[in-house]
Amino acid sequence: MAKDDNKLPISAQIQQQTSKLVDQTQGSQAWSSIFRPGSIFRKGYTDSPRNRSYVIMNSVLYHLHPVKVKRHAVKVSYTLCLGGISFFTFIVLTVTGIFLMFFYRPTAAQAWDDIFQLQSAVTFGLLIRNMHRWAAHLMVLSVFLHMARVFYHGAYKAPREFNWVIGVMLLQFTLLLSFTGYLLPWDQLALWAVTVGTNMMGYTPVFGQQVRFVLLGGVEIGTDTLLRWYVLHVLFLPFVTVIFMAIHFWRVRKDGGISGPL
């Protein structure tokens, strides 16, 4: 037998080995767990109601969307995509923010120089920083408009009352995310804008000065403030925001999808 195999031409042997390898791979557990039964990656995609359902059911999108949605829900004129834009800007901000973190050290001595270096010496540094800045302002705007849209559609009414509460919390987290990021460039704009903002905070009755002290890491804005706001900006607030967003999206489906036409 072995001799017969050896007598086969090289191309046939390669073909044999290849087909054996393909069979092995496609029969393996890893393969069948990735290309699950019903997956369009397994059978190819032809346009049928069944495959349209599978696109959602066999992907992570099933966490976000049901297989079918109300017809009016896909009309751009109804929601203006504002909630989606808010979520998408959050993703853009996360991606560009991670890029910025590679080049930034949150100390009073280094922060401004790092940003300056980023803009002048890092490939795409200026562009990515611009995108981060403008996406942040766009997110504040779109979250605000999303809230207005939901109010004018009366979409906060039963059964969506609690999701409205979550939404107002998310609006506040958005403002806090933007405000904590404002200090990080450590330029005149950042320093004095945050001074004005935190002075206002200090007037909270009873515990105002204590809250201000904890947030500033001292009685005045300084390098400790920078570190604190950096951690709040890149870890704590995004973490809390993601949790609230998960609840927000889950409740949208739980409460029967987006609200009905007026």
Added chain:
Amino acid sequence: MTEIPEHLRKRAEEARAKASAAAEPAADAAPAADDAPQSEAASKIPAHLLERSRAAKAKSDGGAVEAAAPAAAAAGGGVATAVAAAPAAPAATGPGGHTQRLLTVVKSGSIQDVKAVPQDKVHTWPHLLIVEFVCALFVTAFLLIFSFFVNAPLLELANFNETPNPSKAPWYFLGLQELLTMFHPMVAGVTIPGIGLFLLILAPYIDRNPSMKPEDRKFAISLQTVHLMYWAVLTMIGSFFRGPGFNFIMPWSDGLFFEF
């Protein structure tokens, strides 16, 4: 006409189909039961059970005849039939061999409050996902192009000894800073925004009007519009109409004192 829910209708249809399928062999089997082994085989009833029931039927028939004969001899015929009927009663069947009677059909609408009305739905893929994808593309394109042409501000290094004039908060807080010119800082910076946010959170619990139609919610909509306009105007005054010393200026004559 009341709508029968989809799943109940399907279940009923299935049951009906099953019943009619079962009835046909049974109907065949009934007349031919005595000497038709092939139709017996076709029916689902095991052979030994059929055998037993046939034996029981024969016995009861025979018993009735046996009972009737001495009874008729002893007393009147009327009593005899009653006695004869008694043992046969459990096996009695109605016309067509039914052992049950249908009393009434109650439609689901009269006893259940069916809320699930069929809705006009479309597949998420492609109808919704395409819209979302295009929207994401537009936002990305807008951000890229805007970022390409407009740079984020980076002023000179923070300097504690040099206070810029005017010092302004980020734009979304400029409404609050504008309030500072009118009220005590505690009122402007804490009380008013605090109450505003609190009321906003409570909106669904305050507004108990179930209607979502704009014509039914004139008060809520006017209140919200006034509220939003109030903040928008304050923010715009704070952003564009405040110059050095936070004094009122006209942006077209005195210039813009505003940084994003």
